[in-house]
Amino acid sequence: MFYKGKTVWITGASSGIGEALSRAFYNEGANLILSSRREEVLQEVKSTLGADDDRIFVLPLDLTQSDTFAEKTREALEHFGQIDVLVNNGGISQRSTVLESELSVIRRLMEINYFGSVGLTKEVLPHMVSRGSGHIIVTSSVAGKIGTKFRSGYAGSKHAVQGFFNSLRQEMYEHNVDVTLLCPGFIKTNISKNALTGDGTNFGKMGDAHSKAMTADEMVDKVMPKIKKAKEEIIITGFKEGLAIWVQRLSPTLLNKILKNTKVT
Ligand SMILES: NC(=O)c1ccc[n+]([C@@H]2O[C@H](COP(=O)([O-])OP(=O)(O)OC[C@H]3O[C@@H](n4cnc5c(N)ncnc54)[C@H](OP(=O)(O)O)[C@@H]3O)[C@@H](O)[C@H]2O)c1
Numbered sequence: 461m462f463y464k465g466k467t468v469w470i471t472g473a474s475s476g477i478g479e480a481l482s483r484a485f486y487n488e489g490a491n492l493i494l495s496s497r498r499e500e501v502l503q504e505v506k507s508t509l510g511a512d513d514d515r516i517f518v519l520p521l522d523l524t525q526s527d528t529f530a531e532k533t534r535e536a537l538e539h540f541g542q543i544d545v546l547v548n549n550g551g552i553s554q555r556s557t558v559l560e561s562e563l564s565v566i567r568r569l570m571e572i573n574y575f576g577s578v579g580l581t582k583e584v585l586p587h588m589v590s591r592g593s594g595h596i597i598v599t600s601s602v603a604g605k606i607g608t609k610f611r612s613g614y615a616g617s618k619h620a621v622q623g624f625f626n627s628l629r630q631e632m633y634e635h636n637v638d639v640t641l642l643c644p645g646f647i648k649t650n651i652s653k654n655a656l657t658g659d660g661t662n663f664g665k666m667g668d669a670h671s672k673a674m675t676a677d678e679m680v681d682k683v684m685p686k687i688k689k690a691k692e693e694i695i696i697t698g699f700k701e702g703l704a705i706w707v708q709r710l711s712p713t714l715l716n717k718i719l720k721n722t723k724v725t
Pocket of ligand 1: 473495501524549551552602646654
């Protein structure tokens with residue numbers, strides 16, 4: 461019951477990693493604010509957690525609609541009176557080369573993955589600073605560290621996330637607000653089915669690497685102890701992506717040579 465009496469606001473709570481995080485925080489005693497676009501699916505998530513009206517508040521929001529974030533934050537604060545942890549997790553991926561991607565698709569990835577997280581954080585931050593405590597978590601990715609084929613817009617958005625939240629952490633030390641970058645490798649969720657292709661339609665298929673990867677619940681079991689310690693960065697990967705991060709540290713040139721000849725799905 462580490463989070464008993466604390467309020468945790470999670471975006472992307474209707475599926476995959478966000479749903480698994482919601483379960484884990486709930487089981488640790490937290491009050492939850494569950495957000496994403498699909499209200500009916502968020503209600504189902506709430507039901508699977510026991511339809512606990514006292515501890516779960518469904519607050520639908522679209523991460524592309526930054527002009528609604530101030531009002532959504534007001535509603536969240538009005539409901540539970542405080543936000544102790546904000547988990548910026550909602551996001552989408554990509555399956556298209558630069559040549560075949562419309563600029564609007566690359567902008568959409570940036571709008572959801574980067575400006576969605578940045579915008580919501582900017583609304584919640586003054587509240588945390590005024591209380592002198594808080595924890596901002598953002599689901600980045602190994603793609604926030606390494607660029608690969610078919611992920612230009614996605615990797616761009618996640619690299620931007622890394623830069624913004626690493627800078628924010630520096631500014632927040634004096635305010636006692638922690639910032640955690642969560643960097644998963646492949647996790648078995650709907651991320652590849654929902655990924656955008658070059659014309660903005662959904663990819664619609666489960667990628668090979670994702671279908672063989674650990675589940676979101678397995679991932680969350682592993683990262684939760686580190687989240688509780690508010691670690692600055694949590695990298696959680698399978699063997700190949702973990703190795704890629706090590707090779708990049710040793711020699712980015714070597715990693716590029718390897719990736720050039722690697723099948724990326
Ligand atoms: N799975 C992986 O291999 C992996 C690896 C590294 C990082 N990640 C990151 O993990 C996060 C969660 O992804 P996932 O793997 O759990 O994928 P997922 O199962 O597809 O879940 C994505 C979540 O984001 C929400 N979302 C998408 N567009 C949104 C929008 N415009 N406004 C509000 N919410 C939106 C979706 O809810 P609605 O459809 O209801 O809006 C859903 O809850 C993402 O940031 C992703 O980049 C995933």
